[in-house]
Amino acid sequence: MKLPAVLTVSQLNTYIKLLLDGDAHLSNVYVAGELSNFKEHSSGHCYFTLKDENATLKAVMFRSAAQKIRFKPENGLRVITRGRVSVYERDGQYQLYVDDMQPDGIGALNLAFEQLKQKLNAEGLFAPERKKPVPKFPQRVGVVTSPTGAALRDIVNVITRRFPAAQIVLCPVQVQGEQAAGQIAGAIRRFNKGAFADVLIVGRGGGSIEDLWAFNEEIVARAVAVSEIPVISAVGHETDYTICDFAADLRAPTPSAAAELAVPSRIQQKEYLKNISVRCSEAVRGKILLQRQIIKHLSDSPALSSPLAALDAHRQRLDGLSAQLTVFTQDSVRSKRSCFMPLLGKLDALSPLRVLARGYAIATRGGKALLDSKQVSPGSEVELKLSKGTLTCLVENVID
Amino acid sequence: MKKQTYEDAIKRIEEIVSALEDGSKPLEETLKLFEEGSKLVAFCNSALDKAEQKLIELSDLEQEAEQQDAT
Numbered sequence: 001m002k003l004p005a006v007l008t009v010s011q012l013n014t015y016i017k018l019l020l021d022g023d024a025h026l027s028n029v030y031v032a033g034e035l036s037n038f039k040e041h042s043s044g045h046c047y048f049t050l051k052d053e054n055a056t057l058k059a060v061m062f063r064s065a066a067q068k069i070r071f072k073p074e075n076g077l078r079v080i081t082r083g084r085v086s087v088y089e090r091d092g093q094y095q096l097y098v099d100d101m102q103p104d105g106i107g108a109l110n111l112a113f114e115q116l117k118q119k120l121n122a123e124g125l126f127a128p129e130r131k132k133p134v135p136k137f138p139q140r141v142g143v144v145t146s147p148t149g150a151a152l153r154d155i156v157n158v159i160t161r162r163f164p165a166a167q168i169v170l171c172p173v174q175v176q177g178e179q180a181a182g183q184i185a186g187a188i189r190r191f192n193k194g195a196f197a198d199v200l201i202v203g204r205g206g207g208s209i210e211d212l213w214a215f216n217e218e219i220v221a222r223a224v225a226v227s228e229i230p231v232i233s234a235v236g237h238e239t240d241y242t243i244c245d246f247a248a249d250l251r252a253p254t255p256s257a258a259a260e261l262a263v264p265s266r267i268q269q270k271e272y273l274k275n276i277s278v279r280c281s282e283a284v285r286g287k288i289l290l291q292r293q294i295i296k297h298l299s300d301s302p303a304l305s306s307p308l309a310a311l312d313a314h315r316q317r318l319d320g321l322s323a324q325l326t327v328f329t330q331d332s333v334r335s336k337r338s339c340f341m342p343l344l345g346k347l348d349a350l351s352p353l354r355v356l357a358r359g360y361a362i363a364t365r366g367g368k369a370l371l372d373s374k375q376v377s378p379g380s381e382v383e384l385k386l387s388k389g390t391l392t393c394l395v396e397n398v399i400d
Numbered sequence: 401m402k403k404q405t406y407e408d409a410i411k412r413i414e415e416i417v418s419a420l421e422d423g424s425k426p427l428e429e430t431l432k433l434f435e436e437g438s439k440l441v442a443f444c445n446s447a448l449d450k451a452e453q454k455l456i457e458l459s460d461l462e463q464e465a466e467q468q469d470a471t
Binding site: 135136137142156164165167168169170171172187190191194196266269270273276277279280281283284286287288290291 | 406407410413414416417420421423427430431434437438441444445447448449450451454455456457458459461462465
């Protein structure tokens with residue numbers, strides 16, 4: 001090309017642009033550097049600077065490419081970019097037009113995972129206080145998983161074997177791909193809306209981090225966190241941890257383990273009920289036995305077994321008193337008698353009958369005893385009372 | 401409400417066993433509690449024996465609920 005002697009600025013810029021655009025190397029380069037001055041415009045286009053210790057490079061990433069980034073670009077982040085070098089003619093700046101950007105070192109997905117985990121943790125979504133206890137005896141177990149995967153089969157098998165009384169309610173979803181996160185979050189919301197389950201198992205079988213990615217999406221994490229129905233998260237294998245696991249009320253290492261956590265063991269419950277019944281029976285038997293013992297003890301007491309025994313004491317007392325009475329009476333009579341006898345003797349001595357027995361007679365006339373001979377005249381009738389018998393006499397003579 | 405009743409039943413059974421093993425209740429009440437406990441145990445056993453085993457879909461439940469709401 002023939003250069004004119006004096007160029008305009010535009011001409012020079014255009015020339016340089018064509019030069020750069022024509023270079024094969026520069027049309028697809030990988031550049032590693034640190035992000036700085038990162039700005040996302042409302043248009044969705046991102047403008048930033050890539051730098052290393054010695055130099056900087058202006059860069060731009062248009063919306064179509066920027067949308068595809070899984071992580072959040074931040075200043076200071078080390079990245080690997082893929083793009084082309086060209087010139088923005090208007091300001092004569094050459095810059096890197098970035099088509100793809102990856103975090104340098106740990107991978108975009110890992111970084112996204114860490115960023116979201118930090119963000120939600122800071123919001124308190126993973127706090128232990130938020131975790132709800134899983135119900136002991138769920139009537140309905142809700143399951144959010146692929147209808148064709150092994151996870152569902154495992155869950156159904158375990159619940160059927162372990163606790164057939166529970167009903168399983170499935171909301172089939174995609175567990176990977178673009179639609180998955182939205183469907184999973186939607187399923188959790190639907191279960192909550194109608195309270196169609198007592199506990200939810202949310203999960204899928206094993207896979208790569210990309211396969212499990214839906215369970216790291218913010219929309220799923222939030223749906224799990226606000227779910228009023230307790231959520232058991234069962235994503236992938238033992239060693240896989242997803243954001244869903246952190247947000248859930250309980251994490252299970254596998255879908256089978258989740259089913260075991262969700263329902264009790266019917267056999268164990270029956271065993272428990274049997275033991276409880278035995279304990280009740282034993283307690284009642286013990287109580288009855290105790291009562292019988294009490295009754296026996298009472299009935300053995302003398303008050304009940306020989307109630308008349310109380311009378312014995314009284315009887316004895318009565319006898320004693322009676323004996324005493326007899327003795328006192330006898331003594332009393334004896335003493336009276338001993339007083340009485342001498343008096344009787346005296347009385348007897350003074351008795352006129354005694355006098356009569358000595359040979360005296362009592363002369364009476366007209367029933368009255370005669371003391372003076374002048375009381376009668378000769379020829380009167382006088383009665384003579386002798387010791388034995390009575391005489392009727394005629395007075396012959398009266399002598400002074 | 402069956403779920404609540406099973407859990408409530410278990411809770412009540414525990415209470416009854418405690419009371420019975422405590423031994424302090426009078427005989428008549430003991431026998432009443434025992435009868436209540438036996439009934440609850442029978443209820444729990446029959447609840448466990450039910451095999452609800454159908455795998456049903458959430459969409460069916462949602463439809464059912466909608467129909468019920470409509471009436």
